[in-house]
Amino acid sequence: MSERRSSADLGANAEALLGAFPIPERDWESDARAIEARLSKSGPLDERLFAAPLPAEPGEPHSGSATATPLTHSGIRTQSLTELARRSVEKKRAEEREMARASFAIAATEKPSASDLRAPTQALADRNSAGLRPPTPPVRNTEQESAPARPPQRTGSSTWRKLVLATPLFALAAAALLWLRRPAAPLSVANDAVPTASTSEATQSQAVAPVFKQVPGASNSEPSVPHGIDPNTLPDEAEATLAEAAHAKVGGASSPPVAGNAPSSAAGRAALHGQRPLVAGPEPLKSAENSLPPDPALRPADSSGGEVPAKPSSGAVQAALGAVLSGARHCVAGDDGPSSAVVRFGSDGRVQSVTVSGPATGKASGACIQAQLTKARVQPFAASNFSVSATIRPD
Amino acid sequence: MSKSTDRELVDAARAGDSDAFGTLMRRHQRRIYRVALHLLRDAGEAEDATQEAFVRAYRALDRFDGRSEAFTWIYRIAVNLSLNVIRARKPNRKAVSSDDPRLEGVLIETRAGSSNPLGDSENRELGRVLCEGMDALSDTLRTTLILVGVDGLSHAEAGEVLGCPEGTVAWRVHEARKKLKAFLVERGFAPQGEEGAA
Numbered sequence: 001m002s003e004r005r006s007s008a009d010l011g012a013n014a015e016a017l018l019g020a021f022p023i024p025e026r027d028w029e030s031d032a033r034a035i036e037a038r039l040s041k042s043g044p045l046d047e048r049l050f051a052a053p054l055p056a057e058p059g060e061p062h063s064g065s066a067t068a069t070p071l072t073h074s075g076i077r078t079q080s081l082t083e084l085a086r087r088s089v090e091k092k093r094a095e096e097r098e099m100a101r102a103s104f105a106i107a108a109t110e111k112p113s114a115s116d117l118r119a120p121t122q123a124l125a126d127r128n129s130a131g132l133r134p135p136t137p138p139v140r141n142t143e144q145e146s147a148p149a150r151p152p153q154r155t156g157s158s159t160w161r162k163l164v165l166a167t168p169l170f171a172l173a174a175a176a177l178l179w180l181r182r183p184a185a186p187l188s189v190a191n192d193a194v195p196t197a198s199t200s201e202a203t204q205s206q207a208v209a210p211v212f213k214q215v216p217g218a219s220n221s222e223p224s225v226p227h228g229i230d231p232n233t234l235p236d237e238a239e240a241t242l243a244e245a246a247h248a249k250v251g252g253a254s255s256p257p258v259a260g261n262a263p264s265s266a267a268g269r270a271a272l273h274g275q276r277p278l279v280a281g282p283e284p285l286k287s288a289e290n291s292l293p294p295d296p297a298l299r300p301a302d303s304s305g306g307e308v309p310a311k312p313s314s315g316a317v318q319a320a321l322g323a324v325l326s327g328a329r330h331c332v333a334g335d336d337g338p339s340s341a342v343v344r345f346g347s348d349g350r351v352q353s354v355t356v357s358g359p360a361t362g363k364a365s366g367a368c369i370q371a372q373l374t375k376a377r378v379q380p381f382a383a384s385n386f387s388v389s390a391t392i393r394p395d
Numbered sequence: 396m397s398k399s400t401d402r403e404l405v406d407a408a409r410a411g412d413s414d415a416f417g418t419l420m421r422r423h424q425r426r427i428y429r430v431a432l433h434l435l436r437d438a439g440e441a442e443d444a445t446q447e448a449f450v451r452a453y454r455a456l457d458r459f460d461g462r463s464e465a466f467t468w469i470y471r472i473a474v475n476l477s478l479n480v481i482r483a484r485k486p487n488r489k490a491v492s493s494d495d496p497r498l499e500g501v502l503i504e505t506r507a508g509s510s511n512p513l514g515d516s517e518n519r520e521l522g523r524v525l526c527e528g529m530d531a532l533s534d535t536l537r538t539t540l541i542l543v544g545v546d547g548l549s550h551a552e553a554g555e556v557l558g559c560p561e562g563t564v565a566w567r568v569h570e571a572r573k574k575l576k577a578f579l580v581e582r583g584f585a586p587q588g589e590e591g592a593a
Contacts, residue, residue: 008572011586013521014579021545023429024438024496031428031442032421035449039413045455049475050468052558054535061566 096180103176311386312349312378320376321390327375328392331368335359338393341369346385349378360392401465409456416456420449423466426546427473433541434477436530438496444480448473467555470548474538474556481534497526521584528578532571539564540571 010018312320321343332339339358346352354373360366369392399407399418407415427448431441452459452469459468498519529537542553543564550561550568557564579585 008569008576009586010572010576010579011584013518014525014575014584014586017518017522017525018544019547021429021433021497023425023432026428026442028421028424031445032417032424035420035424035446036413036417038446038450039416039453043450043454045451045458049451049472050455050458051475053471053475053478054538054557054559056559056563057533057535057567057570059570060563 096177099180100173100176103172308347308380308382310382312345312381316378317345317388320378321373321388324372324376325390325392328369328372328390329394331365331372332360332392332394335363335365335394338391339366339369340389340391341373342387342389343373343376344385344387345376345378345381347381347383349380351376352385402461405456405459405461405465408453416449416453419465423469424449426466427469430470430541430546431473431477432496433529433545434474434538435480436495436497436526440480441477441496444473444476447476451476463555464552467548467552470542470556471558474542478534478538495523495526498522524579524582524584525575528575531578532574536567536571536574539567540575543568544572 009015328341337359339356339360341357342355344352344354351374354370356366356369360369373390399415401419401422404415404419404422408419424445428441428445431444431448432438435441435444448469451472455472459465529540532540539553539557542548542556543550548556550564553564554561576586
């Protein structure tokens, strides 16, 4: 018997008694005859006797979901994967519909300003003012669009009007859905964004950006520690955020978007697509920062400008190490187990030293790790130095 | 005729064959009585409810649409009749008395094979506590547990009787058993292997 079943197991004796609860024997035949004697008599029919007898129990699962979900004999719910998948898809679709409606509402508020719609709707308004039909608002919601019961004599003009009005709405809806369906930007930087040649200051300060896969503004989502970085050794995020907030006040809008201080995701995505943000929010940071590569490892040490924080933010450290860790992992491809490295950053944001321990110690792979991790760069900070440990596992 | 299915008997009874209904009645009479007895805890009321259920079913045979089993349809009528009686008398009866007909059945059963008097006594006490625990449940949970746990209906059959999905029946049975278990543990009847936990 499974553990789940045992939560309602009454014990052997009680189960046996419950399952075969004896009843005192009766003279069943005389009972049956007594019933048969009454069958010939007619009587009233009570409709309520044929109805479902009992109310729902408090906390009872909803009938629909309970029907759709098979249950084991003990009453434990066992959802099938199909059912879970179906629910997940339905939930996602419902969310998308909600978002699409919100987008429609926003689009509707902006719609009168669209010049391409103004002409036909104005013409229609003129026709309406001539007594053909009461004026209708230029933008209607989807329910109104799909509502039947149009008078037959209006079919031609209303169809044309519907087409005119529906086309941009559908275009907006499609754009909104595409925007919603767009996968979240990866947090880590693709390996091919890491330069492998020179790490000299001159090269980096030129900020000649190769093809980056990182999306601007992506680093403002929940900071996720790149695989291999010990989060306990990262600087305190709250402390760093405070320092960055002070830094942003001083730096103003031209401050670079250091990790954790990027524009909001909606604005960032809209900016990425060359659109105005749909929802009012903070203005996206622009101008000087746009000329900088988004990869902190490739930024010049003094690119933050203005005051320096006490420590680099954990997001910046994660991003910097995340960018070079994949290269370091290639170094230990043939090793038996993971190696550890303690990376020490100097106040200028550059790596002062890399100490490798583990199977790679003393080998060529250790030197390779040192070379890769030395490329990491963070923004300058006030402290003299700080260290962070990372684990490099073979791919 | 005794080998006819319930559906065939109903069809024959609809056609005016009262013997067919008599056969159907004798086939399910005992189980209907047992359910009524557990619901009503009174032999006389259970007998009346059983009689009434069959009589009402016979009068309403034309209403039986055949989408469910005939016996679950009669069960539903019996359950509704029993609940009507319970609702009418609810404030008056709570505790399990010594002449509870359910316990009478347990006493008869243990007397018949009384090789272990101590075990018999314990069994009677367990039966009494079990009855008390069932009476402490809500009508909904108690009725579902009686149909499934005592009478042995499947979840699908109980769902037909109660007019709810199988999943709901299963949930109710599980809830009822959980509460019944807690009741038993409180009174020192922890399942074997869980005495320490209790």
